[in-house]
Amino acid sequence: MIDSNLLKKIVTTYGPSSREEIIRNLIVNEIKEYVDEIKIDALGNLIAHKMGSGKKMMISSHMDQIGLMVIDIDEKGFIRFTNIGGINPNLILGYRVRxxxxxxxxxxxxxxxDNDKLKIEKLYIDIGTDGREDTMKAVKIGDICIFQNEFIETEKVxxxxxxxxxxxxxxxxxxxKNITSNSYDLYFVFTVQEEVGIRGAKTAAFSIDPDIGLAIDVTSTFDTPKNEKLSVKLFNGAAIKAMDYSLIADKDIKNSLIELAEKTGIKYQIEVLEHGGTDAGAIHMSKSGVKTGAISVPCRYIHSQSEMVSKDDVKMCLELIKLYIK
Incomplete structure (x- = not known):
């Protein structure tokens, strides 16, 4: 069962890249009774330590969101902006922001x-004010907004x-919350600024110096009409990463995940992604190198207002991670 109330709270909490304080505080309150130590590093990463006697394992997910930063407010009060993270201007026209x-x-x-020539610099934000002075009462240069959230749950997605x-x-x-025994010395890291260059994972991995790294993120699906001929599909289970633009997964970790999934009946698929990356890309190159893999949640329409994941795929990812840690 997915805890929909918790997931909705997490998804709808403000926290764009470099402004992760609110979502970080929410996560701290959720996990503080289940870990031995919590640290927040200088960049803002949340590092939760669950002590064990074995090798150090860093498990990472990023908590930052893509967003828009205000760069100018004209005399009529309309707001010009730049993007924080990867944003397609053709997708965001008409979106509400907060x-x-x-x-x-x-x-x-x-x-x-010609609408085909739409670029970020041709867009603006209207907050319904009467002139620059009126807008400046609510929004300043350098402020960041995110897309207004609507959380929708169906039987399957x-x-x-x-x-x-x-x-x-x-x-x-x-x-x-659910790990009661572990053979690893576990560091759960909720990273910052992944969307602007995998920055948080780099500093966290340098500090922790793990023996093993594992990143948990979403990955694109290729099951929609006239898409690229790559293998990841919604409803096909946890995606065990073989490669993306930032990482060729460690062979031993990848094979261990596959063997574990097959042994326990966890539905899985192999992910080969020709573009994009995750925290794993920074972790595996930290210091003298870290054996690193990744598990991905298949997701349609990434970086849009209507990202879509399968509940069953999420459950498969969660089960695979718990078993791997044990």
Whole structure:
């Protein structure tokens, strides 16, 4: 069973890259009774230590969201912005956005002769004010907004923005709460600024110096009409990573995950991704190198307002991680 109330709370909490304080505090309150030690490093990573006598394992999910930063407010009060993380301007036109102070706006576009030439610089945010001075009462240069959230649950799927990677954070929280015995010295890390260059995982891995690394994130599916001919599909189980742009997974970890899934009847698929990356990309190159793998939740429409994951796939990922740690 997925704890929908917890997942909704995690997904809808404000926390774009570099502004993760609110979501970090929420996670701390969820896990503090289940770990031996909690640290917050200088960059803002949340490191939860569950002590064990074996090798050090770092398990990572990023808690930051993509967003938009205000770069200018014109005389009429309309807000110009730049992107934080990968954003397609054609997808966000008409989206509602929310600033940290609760201010709501809508993304609109200048009149264009050719909509195919839509770029970020042609878009603006309208918060319904009368001029620059009125807008500045609510929004300042450098403020960051996120997409306004609507969490939808059906019998089979969850639909919401920011499942990337709040679904990974949910999986880590549930793993922390349900692990009663472990042969590893476990470091659960909720990282910052993944969406702008896998920054948090780099500093956390350097500090922890793990023997083994494991990243939990979403991955693109290729099961929608006229998509690329790659293998990952919704409803096909946990995706065990073989490769993405940032990592070729450690062979031993990948094979161990596959063997464990087959032995226990966990539904799985192999992920080969030609673009994108996860925290694993930074972890495996830390210091003298770390044996690193990754488990991914298949997700349709990544970095949109309607990311979609299968409940069963989430359960398979959660079960595989718990068994691997044991």
């Amino acid at each position: 600033f940290e102070n609760g201010t709501i706006g809508v993304i609109c576009s200048e009149k264009l002769e 969850i639909i919401s923005p920011y499942l990337d990677d709040r679904i990974g954070c949910y999986i880590l929280i549930e793993t922390i």
